[in-house]
Every structure is written in C-alpha cells, then in structure tokens.
Amino acid sequence: MTRSLLSPIISPTAITAKLGYDYDLAIVGGGIIGLTLACALKDSGLKVLLIEARVQSAAVAKGQAYAVQLISSRIFQGIGVWDKILPQIATFNQIRLSDSDYPGVVQFHPTDLGTEDLGYVAEHQALLQPLQEFLQECPNVKYLCPAEVVKTEYLPDGVAIDIKIGEEIQTIRSLLLVAADGSRSRIREAAGINTRGWQYWQSCIVAFVKPEKSHNNIAYEKFHASGPFAILPLPGNRCRIVWTAPHAEAKAICALDDEQFLEELRRRYG
Ligand SMILES: Cc1cc2nc3c(=O)[nH]c(=O)nc-3n(C[C@H](O)[C@H](O)[C@H](O)COP(=O)(O)OP(=O)(O)OC[C@H]3O[C@@H](n4cnc5c(N)ncnc54)[C@H](O)[C@@H]3O)c2cc1C
Structure with missing residues (x-):
C-alpha cells in the first residue's frame, strides 16, 4: 500500500x-x-x-504566533491563499516602540508607509x-x-x-x-552547509493573555536592558506576549503563579 x-x-x-x-x-x-x-x-x-x-x-x-510583515502578506497574495488567511489573523495599524529608561514613545502608523496596514500577527494554525x-x-x-x-x-x-x-x-x-x-x-x-551562530544568553518567554480593555490592534515593543518585550494583538482581543530575558531571570518568571506573572507583566510594561 x-x-x-x-x-x-x-x-x-x-x-x-x-x-x-x-x-x-x-x-x-x-x-x-x-x-x-x-x-x-x-x-x-x-x-x-x-x-x-x-x-x-x-x-x-x-x-506559536508570528509577526507577519507586509512583504510576507504579498507573497501569500501572489500564491492566492491570503483571502483564506486574513480572516483568521490580527491586523495591526499602530506600532508603539519605547525604551525602558526613556519616557518617549515612537509611533508608526500606516500613513508612514503609505499602506492600509502595518503588519499582521498570525497563529501557526491560521497560516x-x-x-x-x-x-x-x-x-x-x-x-x-x-x-x-x-x-x-x-x-x-x-x-x-x-x-x-x-x-x-x-x-x-x-x-x-x-x-x-x-x-x-x-x-x-x-550537505555540509555551515552556519554562523552566537549566544545571546537569553530565553524567550511566550504567553497568551486576554486584556480587560480592547487591544485596539496596537503592537507594543519595549526595549529593556535585559532584552526586548513585545505585546502583539491577536483575534478575539487576545495578545501574544514575547518576553526576552537572561536565562535565570526567565526561569524565575516562568515559576511565578498566574497572579504574580500578571503583576510582573504590568511592572515590566509600565
Ligand atoms: C518564540 C519564537 C517566535 C518567533 N516569532 C517569529 C515571528 O514573529 N515572525 C517570523 O517570521 N518568525 C518567527 N519565528 C521563527 C519561525 O518560527 C521560523 O522562522 C519558522 O517557523 C520556520 O519555519 P520552517 O517551516 O522553516 O520550520 P519548522 O516550522 O520548524 O518546520 C519544519 C518542518 O520540517 C519537518 N521535518 C524536519 N525534519 C524532517 C525530515 N527529516 N523529514 C521530513 N520532515 C521533516 C518538521 O516536522 C516540521 O514540520 C519565531 C520563532 C520562535 C521560536
């Protein structure tokens, strides 16, 4: 057979x-x-x-969930599969970048690129x-x-x-x-194809959270000395947390219970 x-x-x-x-x-x-x-x-x-x-x-x-760039959406459009993907993923039309020790926020809007959207966040299954x-x-x-x-x-x-x-x-x-x-x-x-890699000495914690208020399709990224921290919007008013930290710190964060984790999350985003 x-x-x-x-x-x-x-x-x-x-x-x-x-x-x-x-x-x-x-x-x-x-x-x-x-x-x-x-x-x-x-x-x-x-x-x-x-x-x-x-x-x-x-x-x-x-x-897993991915930030999908506009160029990737064009590839899916070219294939003819984008219409099936788009209803299942989140579109973000604002990005807010900030630094942990600086009060300013850099914002990007679709008008900055002359496009309708800035990008998308998709769960693995949706792609x-x-x-x-x-x-x-x-x-x-x-x-x-x-x-x-x-x-x-x-x-x-x-x-x-x-x-x-x-x-x-x-x-x-x-x-x-x-x-x-x-x-x-x-x-x-x-095939004997070599790669070049290096250690960041960091782990990445990923989690899904459901905020009480609407995420308004905004993607946030904050740069801490210990590593970048992102909140990405998902369908159903859920968010994907991508939280990078040195290994020991990440291990300690993962050991927190839900209540403590959310408290640390609030503290981290500010
Ligand atoms: C936490 C995290 C966040 C990420 N965020 C993003 C993001 O925001 N945006 C982004 O673009 N990328 C992101 N990435 C990277 C992204 O996950 C990878 O680039 C992408 O999944 C790679 O896809 P792939 O198809 O090459 O590999 P995989 O998803 O690993 O698929 C490989 C497939 O090959 C199969 N396979 C393996 N060996 C064999 C074999 N011998 N025979 C047959 N089949 C085999 C496996 O079963 C598997 O299905 C992230 C990764 C991580 C870990």
Missing part, C-alpha cells in the same frame, strides 16, 4: 525524465516555509514532492491550515505525510533521498532538494 504513495501521478519535466529522476524538486519539511514554497510552485510546470514527518494534525497544532488546503489545488505537488527523510546521497545531477514511510524505506531521485526542515536542519548539516 505504501508503494502507491510514491507512484508518479504526473510526469516529471522532460529533462528530469531524461536523466532518470522522479521529481524536479523535493522539499523536506511541510512547515510554513516548505508549504509556502510548494504552493508557490503550483503553476511552475515542475513536478514537486513535499515530505513532512509529522502527521498533518500534529504539524498544524504548534502553539498552516490554509496552505495545507491550498495544496489540494496543486496537482503538480505530491504531499507525502507522514514520511521522514532519513538519508540523502548527492549524485552528479541531483540527489537520492531515502524516505521512511511507516516501517518501509523507499528511495526517490530528485534534481533539486530544498531543506525546509527547520532551524536545526539535518538536511543542511548532511
């Missing part, structure tokens, strides 16, 4: 077929990056394989689900999920990819491989 998952539903482009490859492009990772690329290739004429290790419902369930649904309208993309890439071998013209589907390992050959398997990409590591 698993064998049929990899059987071709569309033909690879002429050059790919001539070289004996199964796919023009294989994307490892069906997170936001991998899915966006796969959807964007809908009318490319390329035969694409998208491989995601986690079951679809688990991939959607990540409790991932419409992209997963859009994929069904992409006959050139084969979505293999759950399936895990366990080995890659680079060939003169492309790459051989071992994919674990259930208990079985199957090998496919693709002209191009895209590593969209997250920030600690094993595909990137195996």
Whole structure:
C-alpha cells in the first residue's frame, strides 16, 4: 500500500525524465516555509514532492504566533491563499516602540508607509491550515505525510533521498532538494552547509493573555536592558506576549503563579 504513495501521478519535466529522476524538486519539511514554497510552485510546470514527518494534525497544532510583515502578506497574495488567511489573523495599524529608561514613545502608523496596514500577527494554525488546503489545488505537488527523510546521497545531477514511510524505506531521485526542515536542519548539516551562530544568553518567554480593555490592534515593543518585550494583538482581543530575558531571570518568571506573572507583566510594561 505504501508503494502507491510514491507512484508518479504526473510526469516529471522532460529533462528530469531524461536523466532518470522522479521529481524536479523535493522539499523536506511541510512547515510554513516548505508549504509556502510548494504552493508557490503550483503553476511552475515542475513536478514537486513535499515530505513532512509529522502527521498533518500534529504539524498544524504548534502553539506559536508570528509577526507577519507586509512583504510576507504579498507573497501569500501572489500564491492566492491570503483571502483564506486574513480572516483568521490580527491586523495591526499602530506600532508603539519605547525604551525602558526613556519616557518617549515612537509611533508608526500606516500613513508612514503609505499602506492600509502595518503588519499582521498570525497563529501557526491560521497560516498552516490554509496552505495545507491550498495544496489540494496543486496537482503538480505530491504531499507525502507522514514520511521522514532519513538519508540523502548527492549524485552528479541531483540527489537520492531515502524516505521512511511507516516501517518501509523507499528511495526517490530528485534534481533539486530544498531543506525546509527547520532551524536545526539535518538536511543542511548532511550537505555540509555551515552556519554562523552566537549566544545571546537569553530565553524567550511566550504567553497568551486576554486584556480587560480592547487591544485596539496596537503592537507594543519595549526595549529593556535585559532584552526586548513585545505585546502583539491577536483575534478575539487576545495578545501574544514575547518576553526576552537572561536565562535565570526567565526561569524565575516562568515559576511565578498566574497572579504574580500578571503583576510582573504590568511592572515590566509600565
Ligand atoms: C518564540 C519564537 C517566535 C518567533 N516569532 C517569529 C515571528 O514573529 N515572525 C517570523 O517570521 N518568525 C518567527 N519565528 C521563527 C519561525 O518560527 C521560523 O522562522 C519558522 O517557523 C520556520 O519555519 P520552517 O517551516 O522553516 O520550520 P519548522 O516550522 O520548524 O518546520 C519544519 C518542518 O520540517 C519537518 N521535518 C524536519 N525534519 C524532517 C525530515 N527529516 N523529514 C521530513 N520532515 C521533516 C518538521 O516536522 C516540521 O514540520 C519565531 C520563532 C520562535 C521560536
């Protein structure tokens, strides 16, 4: 039964077929990056394989929220998926930036950019689900999920990819491989692509809160000596807190009970 998952539903482009490859492009990772690329290739004429290790419902369930910039919204518009995303996310039309030891506030409004909005805040599911649904309208993309890439071998013209589907390992050959398997990409590591990183000695605390008053679609960011602190608006008058602090301080904040946490939050934002 698993064998049929990899059987071709569309033909690879002429050059790919001539070289004996199964796919023009294989994307490892069906997170936001991998899915966006796969959807964007809908009318490319390329035969694409998208491989995601986690079951679809688990991939959607990540409790993360993102500040989405205008340029990203234009990418989603270009793909044709923005109309499905927009009703599920918050739009912010004011940004207030301040410094912990300076009383002034810098404000940005859409008129500063000549746009209608300044940006958006989206929960993971609000982005991932419409992209997963859009994929069904992409006959050139084969979505293999759950399936895990366990080995890659680079060939003169492309790459051989071992994919674990259930208990079985199957090998496919693709002209191009895209590593969209997250920030600690094993595909990137195996390809010998180096990264340059450094420590900030900070942790990031994230939380959802529901304010008593309307958040009025305002995004706040305050810069403390210990790290930046942001309050981002979400649909349903909820807010996402993104609170950066040195590791020990962050650990102590996480150990507070709800009442103490809210008190510290009020103190921190001022
Ligand atoms: C606290 C926090 C706040 C952030 N805020 C923002 C923000 O405001 N705006 C923003 O743009 N970014 C933000 N980011 C960064 C953002 O999370 C990442 O840039 C983004 O999620 C990366 O998406 P991705 O698809 O590359 O990776 P991931 O979401 O990690 O997805 C990778 C996928 O690949 C799959 N996978 C991994 N290995 C394999 C394999 N071998 N075979 C098959 N599948 C595999 C995984 O199951 C996963 O689904 C934030 C990150 C954090 C931690």
